[in-house]
Amino acid sequence: MEKDSSKDFQLIIEGCCKRDRSSQNALYKLYYPYAMSVCIRYTESNSEAICVVNDSFLKVFNNIKKFGIDRPFKPWFRRILVNTAINHVKKQKKFKKEVAMDEARTTPYVEDVLSQINYRELIALVQSLSQSYRTVFNMYVIDGYKHKEIAKILGISESTSKSNLTRARAKLQELVTAKLNNPYV
């Protein structure tokens, strides 16, 4: 979607710089779905995700003047979303706990899974993980952080980060398999 380069988008950004409420609303409408897709992975519920999304948008509106209009908005916004979500997780301080894992099972091919499980269900699987597993999994797999960075941000050791990831994967694999075997669960 070429919304970053369109004139309308530029006008929206200029309006946000002037703290025009209608421009802020327009930007919110445009990127709300994307923001929710990022934040929902870090939270346990929709309402919690909305809080994180709103905090992120507040940071965007307060710092919109620092955003150069010639840059793509989405990556800048994504960074804010992920950082806000991580800060939200850190405040809750549950990510340091580790939960015992079950044995992992073989995962079917990706395409087969995606044809049978929709996005919402995948998200629900991620949300069912403990916060510590969920956070590390999201940061490493989806958002591309390295274990060293994850350890520094969350204040845990690298080995804890790696073990959490392994356990998260094992748990998800188990859940995906169970879902495929019994889609009505």
Place this chain on the structure above:
Amino acid sequence: MSDKDSKDLDTLFQMGSEQYDFEYNPDAWGQMETLLEKDKRKRGLIWWWLIGFGILLLLGGIWYYNVRPIVTEIPLLKQAVEKQKIQDKTNNVGQDNQTDLLGSQKPANVDEKMIKKTIFPSSKVETKNDKKGKIPIKKPINQPIVNTIVQTQETIPKITVNTLNVDNEDIKKATENTSQLDVPHLTSVEIETQENNPISSEAIATQTTYLISPISSLPYVYLDIGKKKPVFLEFDQVLSQADHSSFDPFLRIGIVLASEITAVGSDNISKPDFKVGIQIEYNYNRKYSTSIGANYIRKNYEAGKGEYIPPQGFWTRAIAPQSTQGVCNILELPVMIGYYPRGTAQTGFYAKVGLTSYLMLRERYDYSYDLPDSDLKRKWGTRDQTEHWFGIGKFSLGHQKVYKNGMSKQLAAYLQAPLTGIGHGNVKMWSIGMRLVVHLKTAKK
């Protein structure tokens, strides 16, 4: 789990995360608006704190450079006082006990390194030990001694008159002359009389600073000169300052320049607006004055939802805008009462309180809505010249500097509080700013 399995799992969720299907949630936007309002209020409070701090800094700076007492160290006085001690001992005059340089009876505001400056006349002083480089002190024979302590601080200086040879007629005669002394820091002077107290070393030592005038038929005069170059004065010139019982009211006209910011409610702080005008001040009393003025200002402000309240039926389909930007040309007519603790004709701090009237010469408004409806009112203006008599309360704190040629300059911080709604939208606008008044002429009544 094997690496392939891990990779497959990762890919699964990465691809899945790209297929989001969330829809816009109006309730979420409602929560967002609440956050935005809270943030706006918070930013507004920060500005008020910064402005208050800035005003404090400014007043502190003015006090530091203009009001605090200045002392300079003159080591020669030590020699002079020592000399006087010896002379007193020799003459056996009123010396009760030995005291050090500053004396055990030093005033409360004199510290151990307090300075005294003594300047003696060049040629006509007769002393016993008149050597080059040393400063002699001579106590005149059969001459009344007048000690005048003229402080640059808040205390009113006193003239201590030794009643040995000066009677009330002399004092009364001298006080009839009300010409102003040519000493910038000299304030009003009081007279107090002492009974036959000859000057002793303790008395000299306890003076903060003093100056001895040339010998003449009139008594000596000692003046505290602060940091300025001393001026030799005759007795009658000094005593003329003691005339504080009568005051000539006077009028002065000034040019006003000001800059202020406006806030509606507790937020929506505007950019600075500039004001220009004239002021006429009538100083009817030593410490009080009344002033009226006329100032022109082009005021910019923003009012949030609910802060701009026009007459009923003004909004299209009763839909009020989210925010209103106002630009108003205003003629401001302040009426103030001023209080000058150090005197209306003196350099020092002052306070003013009063009421201001706003005559709206022109009003222009831009209305912003959440809705895109094209029939909603977006702009409006009027030249109706609404009048708000005494609708704004005003308070200011400032510093006045009076110059020798009758000119004076006042710099003040002020606050304007709404007593009524202003303009078409009945907006309650607060203003805070800085004001400079230059009085061009002082005319006595």
